[in-house]
Amino acid sequence: MAYVFVQCRDAACRMRFPAPAGEAAMLRCPRCRGEVAIAVAALDKPADVPSMAGQPRLVGLLDNIRSIHNVGSMFRTADGAGLPHLHLAGITATPDHPRLAKAALGAQQTIGWTYHANGVEAADQLRAQGYRLCALERLESAARPSLDALDVSGVGLVLVVGNERAGVDPDILARCDAVFSLPMLGQKSSLNAAVAFGIAVYYLRFGNLGFAPG
Structure with missing residues (x-):
């Protein structure tokens, strides 16, 4: 869908906002209800997808995610980063839930997914398939291997x-080969789960480690 930026004609308001090109002529300013005029067309966004051929496969395991909105956002992130599959476990909502689609914006139809009632059993199944597991979690212990030390050559x-509240199931954490933590420099100890997932996925997908979409 093509977009334009419109601007309120009222000199005392001059609010500027994007709108679908086909609807711009019928809009009123949401701030003062005055008339608006098209200021400029939005720029086209060319796709720029780097080649990840021959790199290890990256998938996600979302265990007991409480917020349906977070799950939908994670589907959208997975689609944007080219992940082929998400494993959903415990109370994590599946795309069968009607509210998930609002946050996923259609990504729930493009990403493969599997539901597991038990996240620990899902972790065991994935390990049996040859995957390494990396938890996104903040741990004080330095005994757990870091992601940088993980050998992922030829595996996924x-x-x-x-x-969001309890963190990664300790029995899943015990099966993980590494832990991936995001630095927190402020007063809060963690980010929103969907935001943290997005940062981690894009680092793994497009960062130095270069995991492939599938």
Whole structure:
């Protein structure tokens, strides 16, 4: 869908906002209800997808994600980063839930998914298939291997994200080959689960490690 930026004609308001090109002529300013005029067309966004051929496969395991909105956002992130599959476990909502589509914006139809009632059993199944597991979690212990030390040559990686409040299930964490933590420099100890998942996925997908979409 083509978009334009419109601007309110009222000199005291001059609010500027994007709108679908086909609807711009019928809009009123949401701030003052005055008339608007098209200021400029939005720029086209060319696709720029780097080649990831021959790189290890990256998928996600979302275990007991409480928020349906977070799950939908994670589907959208997975689609944007080219992940082929998400494993959903425990109370994590599946695309069968009607509210998930609002956040996923159609990505729930483009990403493969599998539901598991038990996240620990899902982790065991993925390990049996040859995947390495990496948890997105903040741990004080330095004993757990870091992601940078993980040998992923010729294998796939499962990025594990746990419950927003309880974190990653300890029995899943015990099966993980590494832990991936995001630095927190402010007063808060963690980010929103969907935001953290997005940062981690894009680092793994397009960063130095270069995991392939499938």
